[in-house]
Amino acid sequence: GDSVTQMEGPVTLSEEAFLTINCTYTATGYPSLFWYVQYPGEGLQLLLKATKADDKGSNKGFEATYRKETTSFHLEKGSVQVSDSAVYFCALRSGYNKLIFGAGTRLAVHP
Amino acid sequence: NAGVTQTPKFRILKIGQSMTLQCTQDMNHNYMYWYRQDPGMGLKLIYYSVGAGITDKGEVPNGYNVSRSTTEDFPLRLELAAPSQTSVYFCASSATAQANEKLFFGSGTQLSVL
Numbered sequence: 451g452d453s454v455t456q457m458e459g460p461v462t463l464s465e466e467a468f469l470t471i472n473c474t475y476t477a478t479g480y481p482s483l484f485w486y487v488q489y490p491g492e493g494l495q496l497l498l499k500a501t502k503a504d505d506k507g508s509n510k511g512f513e514a515t516y517r518k519e520t521t522s523f524h525l526e527k528g529s530v531q532v533s534d535s536a537v538y539f540c541a542l543r544s545g546y547n548k549l550i551f552g553a554g555t556r557l558a559v560h561p
Numbered sequence: 562n563a564g565v566t567q568t569p570k571f572r573i574l575k576i577g578q579s580m581t582l583q584c585t586q587d588m589n590h591n592y593m594y595w596y597r598q599d600p601g602m603g604l605k606l607i608y609y610s611v612g613a614g615i616t617d618k619g620e621v622p623n624g625y626n627v628s629r630s631t632t633e634d635f636p637l638r639l640e641l642a643a644p645s646q647t648s649v650y651f652c653a654s655s656a657t658a659q660a661n662e663k664l665f666f667g668s669g670t671q672l673s674v675l
Contacts, residue, residue, distance in 0.1 A: 454603065484663070493565065493651060493666035539603070549594075549664065551603035 452477040456540045456552035463530055463559050471525040471555045473514075473540035481544040483507075483516050483523040488537045488554070497525075497538070530559045563587050567652050567667035574642040574674045582637040582670050584652030592655045593635040594619075594664065595627065597648040604651060610635055611658070642674045 457472040475483065482501045486494040498507030503518035512527045523540060540552040568583045586593065591612045596604040606619030610629040624646055626638040635654075639646060649671050653664040 486666075491668065493567075493668040494653075494664075495666065496663040499663065541603075543662075549606070551596075553601055553603045554598075 452481070452542060452544060452548065452550045454540050454542055454550050454552040456538075456555055458553070459537075459556040461555060461557045463557070465532055465559055465561050466529045467559075469525070469527040469530045469534075469557070471538055471540075471557070473523045473525065473552060475521050475523065475540075475542050475550075477521075477542055477544060477550075479544055480518075481542040483514070484541045484543065485512070485514055485523070485525050486539040486541060486551075488539065490536070494539060530557070532559050532561055535559045565652055565654055565665050565667040567650075567670050569670060570668065571671050572673070574639075574672065576642060576644065576674060578642050579638070579640050580642070580672075582639075582650055582652075582672075584635045584637065584667060585633050586635075586652075586654040586665070587633065588654060588656070588665065589632060590654035590656050590665070591632065592658060593629065594653045594655075595625070595635070595637045596651045596653065597621065598651065598669075599648050607637065607650075639672075644674050646672065647674045648672060 453476045484499045485497040487497045488494045498509040500507040500516035505516045514525045537554045539554045543549045565586045594609045595607040598604045608627040610616045652667045
């Protein structure tokens with residue numbers, strides 16, 4: 451069945467460091483891909499999405515490119531801030547009842 | 562800007578007790594979902610609803626029941642709590658069933674069954 455695998459955390463970085471969180475997926479067909487973020491004490495919220503191969507989603511300095519050939523959707527940011535500390539979830543959706551999440555990656559950014 | 566509201570935020574139950582997790586949304590969304598998140602795992606779908614009066618099972622429905630009498634509310638019922646139901650529960654909603662539609666999430670209910 452469909453699945454999402456993302457790198458284990460926690461990821462600990464200093465402010466202004468480069469961030470990569472790896473995400474790969476297995477799916478039949480051509481799902482939409484998402485990154486959701488969960489800040490402390492809050493629910494998940496959409497960070498960015500891509501709906502077809504080679505699409506690049508971007509928001510708040512974060513980017514991810516839908517790579518069909520490597521079945522990947524890695525999250526990147528050039529310069530992280532303390533306020534980016536959160537849990538990041540990669541997800542795919544191929545139908546209204548079929549949103550598959552990765553396990554989440556906790557990011558901690560220190561000043 | 563309430564969005565999706567879940568109550569309570571925290572709850573401790575004894576084995577065999579029952580409780581209802583409340584979820585309400587004010588965005589007039591037809592589609593609503595209940596997920597659970599176990600430590601180190603991704604979210605798993607428990608039940609979902611495509612509109613008032615219509616519900617269906619997700620990936621892990623055993624031990625739970627739902628109802629959808631209104632568009633706004635989608636409560637999740639645990640009848641006989643078990644330690645395996647210790648988890649964080651998230652309610653979510655979406656406007657459409659399209660695969661590229663984002664979900665709006667509540668802030669979660671942390672449930673411990675002892």
